[in-house]
Amino acid sequence: MPAIAEPYRIKMVEPIRMTSRDERETAIRAAGYNTFLLRSDDVYIDLLTDSGTSAMSDRQWSALMLGDEAYAGARSFDHLVESVQESYGFPYVCPTHQGRGAEHLISKILIAPGQHVPGNMYFTTTRVHQELAGGTFHDVIIDEAHDPGSQHPFKGNVDLDKFQALIDQVGADNIAYINVAVTVNMAGGQPVSMANIRAVREICDRHGIIMWSDATRLAENAWFIKEREDGYAHRRVAEIAKEMLSHFDGITMSGKKDCLVNIGGFLAMRDKRVLTKARELVVVYEGMPTYGGLAGRDLDAMAVGLREALDDDYLTHRIGQVRYLGERLREAGVPIVEPIGGHAVFIDAAAFLDHLSQDELPAQTLAAEIFLDSGVRTMERGIVSAGRDTAGNNRHPKLELVRLTIPRRVYTNSHMDVVAESVIRVFERRKDIRGLQFVYEPPTLRFFTSRFEPLPAPIEETATKEVVEPEFATAAP
Numbered sequence: 001m002p003a004i005a006e007p008y009r010i011k012m013v014e015p016i017r018m019t020s021r022d023e024r025e026t027a028i029r030a031a032g033y034n035t036f037l038l039r040s041d042d043v044y045i046d047l048l049t050d051s052g053t054s055a056m057s058d059r060q061w062s063a064l065m066l067g068d069e070a071y072a073g074a075r076s077f078d079h080l081v082e083s084v085q086e087s088y089g090f091p092y093v094c095p096t097h098q099g100r101g102a103e104h105l106i107s108k109i110l111i112a113p114g115q116h117v118p119g120n121m122y123f124t125t126t127r128v129h130q131e132l133a134g135g136t137f138h139d140v141i142i143d144e145a146h147d148p149g150s151q152h153p154f155k156g157n158v159d160l161d162k163f164q165a166l167i168d169q170v171g172a173d174n175i176a177y178i179n180v181a182v183t184v185n186m187a188g189g190q191p192v193s194m195a196n197i198r199a200v201r202e203i204c205d206r207h208g209i210i211m212w213s214d215a216t217r218l219a220e221n222a223w224f225i226k227e228r229e230d231g232y233a234h235r236r237v238a239e240i241a242k243e244m245l246s247h248f249d250g251i252t253m254s255g256k257k258d259c260l261v262n263i264g265g266f267l268a269m270r271d272k273r274v275l276t277k278a279r280e281l282v283v284v285y286e287g288m289p290t291y292g293g294l295a296g297r298d299l300d301a302m303a304v305g306l307r308e309a310l311d312d313d314y315l316t317h318r319i320g321q322v323r324y325l326g327e328r329l330r331e332a333g334v335p336i337v338e339p340i341g342g343h344a345v346f347i348d349a350a351a352f353l354d355h356l357s358q359d360e361l362p363a364q365t366l367a368a369e370i371f372l373d374s375g376v377r378t379m380e381r382g383i384v385s386a387g388r389d390t391a392g393n394n395r396h397p398k399l400e401l402v403r404l405t406i407p408r409r410v411y412t413n414s415h416m417d418v419v420a421e422s423v424i425r426v427f428e429r430r431k432d433i434r435g436l437q438f439v440y441e442p443p444t445l446r447f448f449t450s451r452f453e454p455l456p457a458p459i460e461e462t463a464t465k466e467v468v469e470p471e472f473a474t475a476a477p
């Protein structure tokens with residue numbers, strides 16, 4: 001593969017701190033071995049999430065200065081609407097403070113209590129809002145999405161048979177809408193094909209079902225269509241994205257991903273009645289319909305960012321960088337989820353630490369070990385994230401993963417080299433790594449705030465040790 005350099009020059013820099021092993025040991029102990037509880041100042045390279053962590057361009061920063069902060073009728077809103085109309089093809093837009101604000105409103109508008117909402121794998125905030133509105137979520141993604149080894153090129157696709165089976169079972173009238181995510185975050189940033197979107201549309205048309213998209217990573221999805229689907233190789237990503245969106249009645253958008261901003265979101269749609277309802281609700285929950293909980297300058301930055309994210313060269317580098325990291329790991333024998341997705345590399349922690357049982361928290365342990373090695377922050381997506389079932393037992397998810405999420409336009413491939421070398425170093429001494437156990441567990445969304453400590457060493461080992469390590473409990477929170 002030819003080298004792909006960053007398609008930008010660096011005009012402003014943010015220094016980051018390199019730390020010693022001693023400092024990192026103190027930091028991870030104080031954080032209860034949970035990377036969510038680390039202070040950003042103690043992190044060298046931050047791969048916790050790609051959400052709201054993008055670097056804005058000089059054009060976005062310029063647009064920010066031109067923001068119109070009028071309470072009502074600000075021209076910043078007009079700029080966003082023009083941008084959405086031009087790039088996404090939807091006539092109507094309702095801004096919200098971020099993606100979940102849009103999910104909240106559309107769930108209230110489209111779901112009558114008792115109705116069903118199919119989708120291609122759940123997303124945390126999406127499903128919560130559907131359930132709060134009285135809906136029941138149904139996963140209709142293809143089976144390959146749940147298999148980390150499957151090489152299917154469009155692992156995000158809707159399984160048409162599962163969708164049809166749900167219609168047959170509950171009746172089209174009881175389906176509020178179908179929500180198609182592009183790409184699918186929880187499946188590892190896997191794309192949906194144009195053919196699949198068209199086929200879902202046909203089923204929807206036949207049954208009079210509304211079709212919305214969680215379009216959070218639509219630009220990355222369009223790039224994969226260009227790369228992998230017949231007939232799209234010579235089209236511009238911006239055109240492909242517009243064609244994709246032409247099949248949907250509307251979208252919810254988290255601007256924190258493919259609009260390249262640090263905060264923001266919106267709903268966009270074709271049906272004026274939905275817009276009217278959204279405007280009635282947005283004033284209650286977010287703000288006036290022309291700002292939706294954002295500052296005028298945020299709308300301007302988003303209007304510019306959503307265009308920039310559809311640039312072919314930007315995306316080729318963006319996805320190329322994720323792939324670059326993934327391929328370096330794969331070449332060293334590190335087990336990862338394949339194919340490598342659009343926004344993150346997922347390490348198969350169960351295979352990486354195959355001497356640990358799932359109850360010894362392999363992914364949580366690996367995330368802590370990577371931080372200890374180099375100051376690189378990653379995220380657990382395994383048994384800790386899965387939480388407990390209604391009976392109070394730990395859920396044991398099929399996938400036990402560590403996510404290395406790449407922020408957009410923030411790091412260079414030299415940073416990726418540092419990350420890869422660190423993971424490979426940890427891989428080489430994996431047999432010496434002991435698991436973790438909970439010392440504090442909150443009742444819900446436990447991955448955010450749980451605290452852990454290393455499992456005690458086997459008896460023979462502790463017996464020969466002169467100094468016992470100071471207990472984690474003595475560290476300040």
Ligand SMILES: *Cc1c(COP(=O)(O)O)cnc(C)c1O
Nearest residue numbers: 098099100123125185216254256
């Ligand atoms: C981030 C995200 C959301 C929610 O967006 P926020 O801006 O974080 O509220 C919804 N869906 C997907 C797939 C996401 O990744």
